[in-house]
Every structure is written in structure tokens, then in C-alpha cells.
Amino acid sequence: MRYIPIIQFGVGGVGRALIRQVLATAEQQARYGFQFVYTALADSDGAVVATRHEDEGLARALLEDLVEWKAAGKRLAEHPEGYWQGDLAALVDVAGWPGAIVVDVTAAEAETVAPAFQRARDLGYGIVLANKKPLTGDLRLWDLLHAGPLRYESTVGAGLPVISTLRTLLDTGDSVKQVQGALSGTLGFVMSALEAGQSFSAAVREAHRLGYTEPDPRDDLSGMDVARKALILARTLGLPLSMDTLTVEPLYPPDFAALSRDEFWARLDEVDAEMQARVASAAAEGNVLRYVADVSEAGVSVGVQAVPRESPLGALRGTDNLISFTTARYAARPLVVQGAGAGVDVTAAGVLGDMFQLAQVCR
Numbered sequence: 001m002r003y004i005p006i007i008q009f010g011v012g013g014v015g016r017a018l019i020r021q022v023l024a025t026a027e028q029q030a031r032y033g034f035q036f037v038y039t040a041l042a043d044s045d046g047a048v049v050a051t052r053h054e055d056e057g058l059a060r061a062l063l064e065d066l067v068e069w070k071a072a073g074k075r076l077a078e079h080p081e082g083y084w085q086g087d088l089a090a091l092v093d094v095a096g097w098p099g100a101i102v103v104d105v106t107a108a109e110a111e112t113v114a115p116a117f118q119r120a121r122d123l124g125y126g127i128v129l130a131n132k133k134p135l136t137g138d139l140r141l142w143d144l145l146h147a148g149p150l151r152y153e154s155t156v157g158a159g160l161p162v163i164s165t166l167r168t169l170l171d172t173g174d175s176v177k178q179v180q181g182a183l184s185g186t187l188g189f190v191m192s193a194l195e196a197g198q199s200f201s202a203a204v205r206e207a208h209r210l211g212y213t214e215p216d217p218r219d220d221l222s223g224m225d226v227a228r229k230a231l232i233l234a235r236t237l238g239l240p241l242s243m244d245t246l247t248v249e250p251l252y253p254p255d256f257a258a259l260s261r262d263e264f265w266a267r268l269d270e271v272d273a274e275m276q277a278r279v280a281s282a283a284a285e286g287n288v289l290r291y292v293a294d295v296s297e298a299g300v301s302v303g304v305q306a307v308p309r310e311s312p313l314g315a316l317r318g319t320d321n322l323i324s325f326t327t328a329r330y331a332a333r334p335l336v337v338q339g340a341g342a343g344v345d346v347t348a349a350g351v352l353g354d355m356f357q358l359a360q361v362c363r
């Protein structure tokens with residue numbers, strides 16, 4: 001049996017779901033002749049690191065306890081097995097051995113995690129990302145990440161096979177003309193709720209409670225999260241674009257951007273009347289509002305569109321994403337991927353699928 005060390009940054013909704021799935025799939029891992037073992041877990045200021053013999057990692061009972069601990073809102077550093085940390089690169093140094101996989105399920109800024117990825121690359125470790133920020137920052141970081149084993153399926157469409165589909169199209173010599181779709185689970189969920197008569201602020205709160213939003217929901221409501229996904233698709237297509245080339249259309253007034261997160265939540269219902277009016281005005285024309293991204297050689301655009309209720313995008317409900325690939329081979333009728341595009345379990349499953357793939361690649 002090969003023991004594959006996992007160094008995981010982030011023990012939030014997705015991080016906890018991932019630990020549960022890793023523990024629940026020991027049999028599936030064994031079928032491939034390996035076993036994932038957690039050697040380090042980090043939250044924003046703490047860590048727990050395995051100190052046992054290298055093929056053991058953190059014990060199952062401890063991992064289960066840490067999942068409960070974090071679900072209760074506590075700090076890893078305050079756990080009896082934890083300590084304070086502010087250096088993710090040092091964790092990569094101490095917690096791995098050949099074949100290790102570094103998993104980023106934070107929403108940390110690119111600069112915060114970049115040194116750890118540099119270390120992972122120096123050591124030949126694999127990297128799996130659900131965090132979009134490292135892939136949408138400086139192109140030098142994009143290149144560094146792509147200089148070794150890397151998977152990032154859950155950054156677009158959560159667990160849906162979006163990146164792997166695009167990769168296969170490209171690897172098999174298809175010519176991808178356009179990738180288009182609804183890429184936000186949160187905005188899909190909120191629009192469906194508005195269409196059903198719920199208020200905007202109540203729908204956003206519900207999306208946050210259910211684990212669909214980014215840690216700061218303004219990332220979703222500003223269109224930034226969709227723009228990041230569109231940029232990841234564009235860069236995967238080989239277009240060397242940057243975030244500053246994209247314009248987004250926030251669904252809240254400009255002064256909300258400067259508010260603290262608590263102030264933002266307190267004032268969110270100020271947007272309700274305007275959003276209700278926008279949805280009603282679209283409905284009067286037989287339309288619904290969708291936040292749509294369009295990626296092609298001509299560039300990237302993201303923004304709110306009124307689309308016919310009966311169209312494929314208009315018919316989407318809840319967190320469903322829809323991504324259509326128009327290519328030389330899929331010309332008359334595009335290849336379409338559709339399904340839940342947010343949620344901690346589907347996202348963690350996308351990350352775990354990536355880990356299974358890297359386990360075959362990293363030695």
C-alpha cells in the first residue's frame with residue numbers, strides 16, 4: 001500500500017466535507033493501491049500536523065474531532081493538538097514526503113498561498129485547488145502552478161466536469177470556439193428564489209447558510225466570482241488575460257464595497273426593492289435574469305442578461321450551472337454540462353476526484 005500525504009489548507013465548509021469524503025473512501029483508494037493520509041491541516045491562523053510514523057498521518061478519530069471542532073466555529077490553534085501558524089510554506093516543508101498533495105480549499109489571496117505553492121513545486125508535490133484566486137492573479141503564479149502536477153476542477157462549476165471536459169477537448173485537438181454559461185450557483189439560487197417571490201436579501205442569507213456563497217458573499221454578488229471562473233476558462237484555453245481586463249456588474253450599490261462584512265449584512269435589504277423591480281420587469285417580457293459568462297478568442301464578458309424563461313439558461317433552477325462548449329466537432333449542437341454548481345459536498349467531490357487523479361501521477 002502506498003501512503004499519500006495530504007497537506008490541506010482550509011477547514012471550512014468544503015474542507016470539512018473533503019475530510020469526511022477522504023475518510024469514507026478508504027476502500028476506493030485501496031482499489032488503486034494507495035491510501036490518503038492527512039499529515040497537516042491548516043486554518044487561517046492555526047495548524048495540526050502529524051507527528052507519528054510517516055505512513056499513519058493524523059488518526060481517524062482526531063480528524064473526526066477536528067471536523068467537529070471547526071464546525072463549532074473554533075480555531076485549530078486552540079485544539080489540544082493544534083498550534084498557531086502563519087507560514088503555510090513551512091507546513092509543506094515539514095509535513096510531506098515524495099508523492100504528497102497540497103490541497104487549497106481556502107479563499108485566501110494568491111499572495112498568501114503562493115510561497116507554499118513554490119515550495120510544493122520545489123519538492124515535486126501535487127497541487128489541487130478549489131480556491132480560484134491563485135489561478136486568477138499574476139500570470140507568473142499561473143505558470144508556476146502549471147509547472148508541475150496540478151488539478152483545479154472545482155474552481156469552475158464545483159464538482160461538474162468542466163475543466164476536465166475542456167482539457168479533453170483541447171488535448172484531442174478540437175478547436176474550442178466559445179465557452180458560455182451560467183457559472184454562479186449562488187446567483188442562480190438567488191434568481192430562482194426571486195422568481196418564486198422571495199426577497200433578495202433573504203435569498204442571499206439562505207445561500208450563505210447552505211454553503212453556496214463565497215466566504216464574503218459580495219464576491220458572488222459583485223460578479224467577481226463569475227469573472228474569476230471565466231478567466232480560469234480563458235487561461236485554460238491559452239488566452240493570457242488578467243482580471244483587470246474584465247468588467248463586472250455588481251448587484252449592490254457601489255458604497256457597499258467599502259462596508260465591513262457585518263455592515264453589509266445589516267444593509268443588504270436596502271437592495272430588495274430594486275432587485276424585485278428588475279426581476280418583475282424581465283418577467284413582464286417573458287424573461288428571467290441570469291448572470292452569464294462568455295469566453296472566446298474575442299475575449300471574455302460577464303454580466304446580467306435577461307434571457308427567455310424557456311431557454312436553456314432561463315430554465316435553470318437553484319444552484320444549477322450550465323456550461324456549453326461550441327467547438328469544431330460540437331459545432332451545430334454544443335457539448336453541454338449541467339448540474340449543481342455550488343455546495344460543499346459536490347465541491348469536495350470535485351477536489352477528491354482531482355486527488356485520485358494526482359495520486360496516479362505523483363510519486
Ligand SMILES: NC(=O)C1=CN([C@@H]2O[C@H](COP(=O)(O)OP(=O)(O)OC[C@H]3O[C@@H](n4cnc5c(N)ncnc54)[C@H](OP(=O)(O)O)[C@@H]3O)[C@@H](O)[C@H]2O)C=CC1
Nearest residue numbers: 010011012013014043044106107108130131215342343347
Ligand atoms: N462552497 C462552494 O460551493 C464552493 C467553494 N469553492 C471554493 O472553495 C473554497 C472554500 O470555500 P468554503 O469552504 O465554502 O469557504 P469557508 O469560508 O467555509 O472556508 C474557508 C476556509 O479557509 C480557511 N482560510 C482562509 N484563509 C486562510 C489562510 N491564509 N491559510 C489557511 N486557511 C485559510 C478558513 O480559515 P478559518 O476557519 O480560520 O476562517 C476556512 O477554514 C473557496 O475558495 C471557494 O471559492 C469552489 C467551488 C464551490
Ligand SMILES: N[C@@H](CC=O)C(=O)O
Nearest residue numbers: 184185186213214342
Ligand atoms: N460561490 C460560488 C461557489 C462555487 O464556486 C458559487 O456560488 O458559484
Ligand code: NA
Nearest residue numbers: 153156158160
Ligand atoms: Na468543475
